[in-house]
Amino acid sequence: MQPNATAPELIRNFCIIAHIDHGKSTLADRMLQLTGVVQPRDMRAQYLDRMDIERERGITIKSQAVRMPWAVTGEDGTETPHALHMIDTPGHVDFTYEVSRSLAACEGAVLLVDAAQGIEAQTLANLYLAMENDLEIIPVLNKIDLPAAQPDKYAEELAHLVGGDPSDVLKVSGKTGEGVEALLDKIVATVPAPTGDADAPARAMIFDSVYDTYRGVVTYVRVVDGDLNPRERIVMMSTRAQHELLEIGVHSPDATPTKGLGVGEVGYLITGVKDVRQSKVGDTVTNAHKPADTALAGYDDPKPMVFSGLYPIDGSDYPALREALDKLKLNDAALNYEPETSVALGFGFRVGFLGLLHLEIVRERLEREFNLDLISTAPNVIYDVTMEDGEEVKVTNPSEFPTGKIGEVREPVVRATILTPSEFVGTVMGLCTDRRGQMQGMDYLSEDRVEIRYTLPLAEIVFDFFDQLKSRTRGYASLDYEPSGDQAADLVKVDILLQGDQVDAFSAIVHRDKAYDYGVLMTGKLKEIIPRQQFEVPVQAAIGARVIARETVRAMRKDVLAKCYGGDISRKRKLLEKQKEGKKRMKNIGSVEVPKDAFIAALSSDPSSGKDKKK
Numbered sequence: 001m002q003p004n005a006t007a008p009e010l011i012r013n014f015c016i017i018a019h020i021d022h023g024k025s026t027l028a029d030r031m032l033q034l035t036g037v038v039q040p041r042d043m044r045a046q047y048l049d050r051m052d053i054e055r056e057r058g059i060t061i062k063s064q065a066v067r068m069p070w071a072v073t074g075e076d077g078t079e080t081p082h083a084l085h086m087i088d089t090p091g092h093v094d095f096t097y098e099v100s101r102s103l104a105a106c107e108g109a110v111l112l113v114d115a116a117q118g119i120e121a122q123t124l125a126n127l128y129l130a131m132e133n134d135l136e137i138i139p140v141l142n143k144i145d146l147p148a149a150q151p152d153k154y155a156e157e158l159a160h161l162v163g164g165d166p167s168d169v170l171k172v173s174g175k176t177g178e179g180v181e182a183l184l185d186k187i188v189a190t191v192p193a194p195t196g197d198a199d200a201p202a203r204a205m206i207f208d209s210v211y212d213t214y215r216g217v218v219t220y221v222r223v224v225d226g227d228l229n230p231r232e233r234i235v236m237m238s239t240r241a242q243h244e245l246l247e248i249g250v251h252s253p254d255a256t257p258t259k260g261l262g263v264g265e266v267g268y269l270i271t272g273v274k275d276v277r278q279s280k281v282g283d284t285v286t287n288a289h290k291p292a293d294t295a296l297a298g299y300d301d302p303k304p305m306v307f308s309g310l311y312p313i314d315g316s317d318y319p320a321l322r323e324a325l326d327k328l329k330l331n332d333a334a335l336n337y338e339p340e341t342s343v344a345l346g347f348g349f350r351v352g353f354l355g356l357l358h359l360e361i362v363r364e365r366l367e368r369e370f371n372l373d374l375i376s377t378a379p380n381v382i383y384d385v386t387m388e389d390g391e392e393v394k395v396t397n398p399s400e401f402p403t404g405k406i407g408e409v410r411e412p413v414v415r416a417t418i419l420t421p422s423e424f425v426g427t428v429m430g431l432c433t434d435r436r437g438q439m440q441g442m443d444y445l446s447e448d449r450v451e452i453r454y455t456l457p458l459a460e461i462v463f464d465f466f467d468q469l470k471s472r473t474r475g476y477a478s479l480d481y482e483p484s485g486d487q488a489a490d491l492v493k494v495d496i497l498l499q500g501d502q503v504d505a506f507s508a509i510v511h512r513d514k515a516y517d518y519g520v521l522m523t524g525k526l527k528e529i530i531p532r533q534q535f536e537v538p539v540q541a542a543i544g545a546r547v548i549a550r551e552t553v554r555a556m557r558k559d560v561l562a563k564c565y566g567g568d569i570s571r572k573r574k575l576l577e578k579q580k581e582g583k584k585r586m587k588n589i590g591s592v593e594v595p596k597d598a599f600i601a602a603l604s605s606d607p608s609s610g611k612d613k614k615k
């Protein structure tokens with residue numbers, strides 16, 4: 001058996017959890033530098049964020065782990081070298097499943113809060129996740145170099161939140177490096193060393209897997225019991241699939257092969273599989289010749305929550321879109337899609353996402369990395385419809401909404417946490433009530449900051465909720481939410497008809513109380529966008545056969561009398577009669593000619609397709 005590279009008592013596994021932009025990546029960069037794993041000349045901002053999109057948007061999507069050596073000096077002056085494994089976690093709620101897997105690989109968490117901003121909704125959401133995983137929490141205030149920083153005020157807020165004394169809250173600056181060495185020492189001192197049974201059959205948890213063009217799938221694991229060694233055969237416990245370990249190692253920060261990974265160690269495996277779905281986050285890896293009996297944590301497939309139709313603007317790009325989605329899927333096990341056709345938009349795909357940010361990231365990558373021009377339909381959630389005869393239907397696309405006798409429709413709900421300055425409490429509550437929210441509680445974190453908790457239908461959140469929240473609170477409120485089951489609701493499908501023909505791309509499932517508003521909004525919008533035809537075009541919104549709103553695109557009136565000088569009234573009348581006949585014919589035989597551009601305009605002026613929903 002291969003000896004452990006590092007004894008478990010000298011290992012510390014930790015992660016940094018923070019609200020977006022509170023400086024997690026900058027602090028991680030500084031740690032890499034201080035521990036000497038990245039030389040100053042190689043340093044570039046946000047070393048760990050590999051995808052261009054991550055760097056540009058400044059958000060972390062995929063987690064990664066790095067090993068950093070850090071020696072602490074004891075009271076007698078002797079230095080003890082330790083191995084710190086820093087596991088980077090995605091900070092966003094869409095990726096909660098990945099966050100919680102990453103947290104499960106650690107014993108401690110640095111809770112990082114911007115000293116000029118204070119606690120935000122994501123700070124809380126991630127803190128609760130860390131507490132559920134029994135992690136040792138180290139509260140830290142960052143950006144103390146900022147003139148606007150109020151470290152004393154926020155140290156109190158943080159201490160109040162995690163329990164403890166404000167003087168225990170470390171104050172650092174990821175930018176200048178102040179306080180970061182003390183933080184590394186504190187991690188060694190307070191985060192518990194990993195424990196596990198070195199002689200038991202190997203069990204390692206997969207907390208991330210990434211597709212690499214050159215090396216295939218790189219799987220990140222945390223070894224809990226036993227050890228894994230190169231050339232062994234391993235088994236993925238959820239699928240029982242066997243693979244050979246071609247390479248095993250740690251990132252520091254570049255991949256460095258090792259002779260094996262033992263109890264408590266965090267590193268990577270390469271097995272030659274080509275698809276991240278074969279190496280699932282949350283799964284347990286064991287040894288083929290001495291397999292473990294039980295897997296580690298319960299394995300759960302991440303479920304898509306939000307669906308949208310993606311169509312190429314240029315129809316001939318359809319095969320390219322399929323190819324691009326296939327490529328993205330290699331690295332994104334949560335991405336789901338199937339072909340779909342729309343009368344208005346042609347051939348495309350119905351794509352399932354973890355949430356709105358996931359949707360935006362995928363769309364942006366398709367457009368940027370694969371050069372595709374796309375149009376996406378308004379996002380919708382999954383509905384469970386039970387018919388009166390007991391039949392169950394899952395609806396991921398409004399056009400699939402059944403027409404027969406419906407018994408019950410259930411929609412997904414989320415538990416939302418909103419943090420806002422107290423002056424905006426009224427307007428935030430107004431917004432939540434308007435979106436069919438039910439208040440669950442409210443707490444003052446300090447004199448002027450309030451945490452408000454609501455359960456809300458997910459469908460109401462995917463529709464411009466975040467933009468509304470930001471504009472009503474001048475950008476000060478923050479939002480986080482997590483799935484919380486489903487509820488029955490009085491939902492109906494509203495169809496939009498052009499001259500009696502349904503335009504599938506605009507059908508929506510909405511609450512009965514809001515059906516009229518939706519109908520008026522969409523018919524009004526289409527009236528403006530659809531070019532005038534030779535004949536009058538009614539634009540209607542309908543629930544089933546019942547029309548609830550109507551607009552009319554007026555006909556063009558060609559001036560048939562232009563060449564008709566003089567006063568022969570009967571000739572004029574004859575021409576006008578002829579024109580009327582012609583129009584009737586057009587109306588009868590012709591269909592509305594709507595350029596695709598008009599649909600695109602109508603869909604993209606939709607508020608929910610607003611850019612930059614950073615949370």
Ligand SMILES: Nc1nc2c(ncn2[C@@H]2O[C@H](COP(=O)(O)OP(=O)(O)OP(=O)(O)O)[C@@H](O)[C@H]2O)c(=O)[nH]1
Nearest residue numbers: 020021022023024025026058059060143173174175
């Ligand atoms: N003045 C000052 N600015 C900082 C400090 N740390 C980070 N910043 C700035 O704050 C912004 C956000 O920092 P990031 O490190 O990208 O934040 P992040 O938390 O990693 O963001 P996500 O990856 O989106 O979660 C950047 O513009 C940084 O330059 C600090 O200690 N002092």
